Amino acid sequence: MCNAEIDPKTVPHMRELMAGLPTNWGKWGPDDEIGCLNYLTQAEVLRGVASIRSGKTFTLQVQMGNPKGDPVWPGRRGAQRINLMDKGDFICGNGPQTPGCHEFADDLMIMYLQGSTQYDALGHVWYDDHIYNGFDAKSTAGGMQKASVLPIAERGVVGRGILIDMARHRGKDVLDRGETFNHHDLIDAAKAQGIEIEKRDILLVRTGWIGSFYRRDPAEFYTDFVEPGLTFSRELVDWFKEMEIPNLVTDTIANEVTLEPETGVMIPLHCALMRNLGVAFTEIAALDALAADCAQDAQWSFLYTAAPLKVVNGSGAPVNPLVIK
Template identity: 40%
Template sequence: MTTFASDMRELGKQVRNWGRWGADDERGTTNLITPERIAAAAQLIRTGEVFELGIPLDADGPQPGGNRINPIRLMSENGQEQVLPGGFKWADDYVFMPLQAGSQYDSLSHVHYDGQLYNGHPGDGVTVKGADKCGIHTQAKGITGRGVLLDIARHRGVDWLEAGSVIGPDELDDVAKAQGVEIGPGDIVLFRTGWRAKFLAEKDPAGFMAGEPGLGLATAAWLRERDVAVVGSDNWAIEVMPGENPGALFELHMVLIRDMGMTLAEMLDFEELAEACAADGRYDFFYAGPPLKFTRGVGSPINPLAIR
């Protein structure tokens, strides 16, 4: 196995996908989800069971304020004062929310460093008007294909991992082996830390956001070697928080998004799906999770489905 650097910038150079799908590419690793792989993933649907992986978009979510808030939904019409022909009544509502509230994708314009986005696109192209390159709209054909759940919490025998608990490549291999699944090119890999279960049990947004268990920096190489298309979790930032290197912030975000071109799915709910997978031992499924088509957006709320 190749030895990969622990320094974030050196690691980024080693796992970088720039130019792999052309100099103008803005989609990154979702290019690995080919029509052939989607067709093969469809064969994983056996019973037609559908599991929703998105958390509710309401005021009871885990984002307490600051940079991001839970969605605020307001009624613009409720029909109560309407007098219309034939007794017709109608209602409308609208919502105010960050595009990264609740279950969400990080687009490839979400983070950058040293003045460059994924594939060398200029970082200053992200302005008050949004992202002129690598916006979430570039994923609009949908993110769908073979999903694999790696249930880290169940493998460790705990309800949830503790904040600051690092998940490394060896553990990902161990869990995959124990579950009888192999991770391959174009897969959408979802890992369960139990962090959603913790929130449901404690109802403590501040505690949910104060830290988290998650992937360590070394897993970037693991994901790159297997050509994973998308990685997602039930935590809020994919990577372990606090991070492994004091004085650095979101290093895995920078390597995965900026260097590898990998879309991240955050704050998903795997509780029902995990129970079903454990019951019959099937941990792969058809995943359907298109983003909303916000032009130049740097993220999008989602409600992905796992279909078995």
Template identity: 50%
Template sequence: MSDQQGMDFLDGVPSNWGRWGEDDELGAVNYLTNEQVLRGIRAVEDGETFALGLPIGRPEGDPVWPGRDGTNHYMDRDKGHYESGKATAHGRAQGADDVVHMPLHGTTHVDAPGHIWYDDEMYNGFDANTTKGGLDRCSVDTLGDHGILGRGVLLDIARHRGVETLEPGARITLDELRECAAAQGVELEQRDVPVLRTGWLEQYYDEDGIDIYEGKFREPGLTHSEELLEWFHEREIPAFGTDTIANEQTISDETGTPIPLHAGLLRDQGVVFNEMLDLSALAEACDESGRYAFFYVAAPLKFVHGTGSPVNPLAVR
């Protein structure tokens, strides 16, 4: 989004700037008040819990946005250190330590409000120069202080279409979200956290699946439209998640540009993006029970000046 040309489609889009004061750095997560936490809790019926985070640091690799480094996991101390005399045991006790080097957007994660900007302004009008050397404003540690807790709703678009996974570059429209919810018998309520399943990342872990990096990388998903941005704004959506790497159509059918929703939702409305969710087990349970609402809980790590944070969200039904 550093290229500020050709983005006239963002003129006049809905904005939450100033809604919670000129110093606000939290964004749409402000919608998730104590009342919304209790509303999420009321969606729980039997306490069944699903961890939505992907595995990190698999030897065969993890899915990442093209051009980003993967996870490098090193042992800082293990049994070999004691055998070689490089570590000293404390009595009969020994131990292992390790170190990880990874991008903060390299696995299941949330984007900080300051992750994307255009016209040299981040969420709530903060100057993009405040990102130099780390985010002085709109950093992910603000989300970590608050947490993201509310009523989540799974919209299983892949099952709704009757496919294992959406085709590369497939577009999901607002009408389809509504149709999917109606077919599932669930209502999308004010301040819900929509969670969209496309089947896209499941194929990454399936030996017989399509290679998501084959040819031109083009993920399926929602994309920019005036109607969609108005819907997010009117419904006061605090956050949304998907089982894709970027939560939206890689190249927008509507604008012809890469990932414009990051600008129209994250930057303009402060809507949190929860990317790369593992939704396979949750989707099976929802399909079997006919219950698609759950208590959504995510606690970003408090990386000071961070643009995002790995997270292992929980869906409690």
């Protein structure tokens, strides 16, 4: 049962919003667990390689365990790094004695698997008791037996990436809280940048939101939390399907506006795009440095590569995507 604090008389159930929308269930067989990443064939890899011009590289992961904190979904905690061994242990005589008398540092990290830049498993979000490709949601009990992040991690993600800088397009450092845009806005912004979104492009969208986290007071960042982002429409879902977009990457925590403004439904694109179509979601990406460089040299396409950690039965996994221009 849905236990969200909403009035079911005013906010529709997810199934009502999704009724009649396309799915890719069964398209790649009954056992498929990577969805639209199937579009990234060897030809698509080579198309990405062909985008390389200068050899400049950019990594897109936010820092983990930043002293200011880590941007995470409200209710989650940022990564906690804990020293287990350092010089102090040896000064106190508690360090282990080793042949040759070397010393060392050791530490561990406690974190949400989705507490940094990360890939969602395709089975991460669902409604009506079924996850991506029609697998029973009961398969998530105790760990995701189906459509976990592991198949994505085992495969890796490589193709032509394209960056759409919505914040820059609208003349802003960062989009406003709850500010929305749709696929028409993406197309218009791409045109203004002098590039076209092509079929099977890995789509990166900058809002400036995550970058702003490090310049803002955390309490203000999370108060009345509604991120800017893509907003749901049937036309947008059809566009993603027709364009065969394999992967959506944004500098927001949810990859979409937190609450769909027309209905009040929370994160419907997780269901329409990820659960139903199998579009891979990459969230909390650091896109500011890449965007600044793209604006400088007017090159908005590049080789995008990513390999999330191979977490068995995981609902998501941290990743440090690498872009080569």
